Amino acid sequence: MKHSIISLGLLASIGLTGCIEPNALSSKSSNFITSRLQSAKSTAYGKKAKKFDKPAYIKESIKQYLESHKASAEDSPFTTEYIDLNGDNVKDALTLLSGVRFCGSGGCTMLIHQGVGNKKFKLISVTNLVKIPITINDTKTKGWRDITVQYASNILFSKKIILRFDGKGYPSNAAKEPRANDSNISGEKLTFLQTGT
Template sequence: MIVGCNSQPNFKPNLNKSVSEATHETKPLFDVGYSDLNGDGLKDALVLLKGSNWCGSGGCSFMVFENLGSHYKLVSQSSITSPPISVANSETNGWKNLIVWTGNIGSVLMKFNGKTYPYNPSLEPVASKSQQLGSQLILKN
């Protein structure tokens, strides 16, 4: 279910086109939520892919697209991710930290390393209760 899906200011780039290019599928299935992750005033897209090509027993592929105004640019792709997906109040290297659910671990904190978010969330630290309470829910079950 999509939660943090606020409308974009003025111009909204074609997210479907960007996701299609990233997945090499003509009509990929996905859920999306929006949040300004890098503080530039544009809402970036948090995309959770759906379907047997992208999901397994541990979760689904998760992508973050930066809104550049005219188009979305793929910034990050992660594996084994499930909702809930939240944006933390904290940030690392100029981007908001993300809290995602993964496998049997639960909610983990994913930090931006300057180029991307981690590929495998199951290797990241468990998100503390205070990090979870202060976060903005973007995608939920």
């Protein structure tokens, strides 16, 4: 009986905690809840995203690329994901452009920048006709991880394509690359959920 009363008391206190106004929480509790919400937000497709300070350098490089194609960030939204492609412990950047200038029925344009340290980047590849999801495979070619993308050959049909590093960069046209075998695709899936990052 004593255990039942204690259990009921615990359940009641847990239930009441959910009814407390956020302003009534102590800063410690508030910080805990905020950190849990951020953790939940950063978890996509079962993997926790690593925190990375998104530098202005990448945005400046993307802006220059857009301007060279008579476009701007306002009419050409973009999303950048950061991941180490060549195993040098420096994050590289994959940027998916969108908007009518850089997307068609087959896919959109993807920029790949190599991280060169001190939060600076060098553009090494521009690949057209890319669709998500994009998987950074565990397999490598010439020291760089293979990348699996989607390519839509028509409105109803898309196929997985594997992009391999050729020593200088990744292929410029996904449509011309070999089809990926599902059994060879394993690695980190990039979601490109937020634009302009």
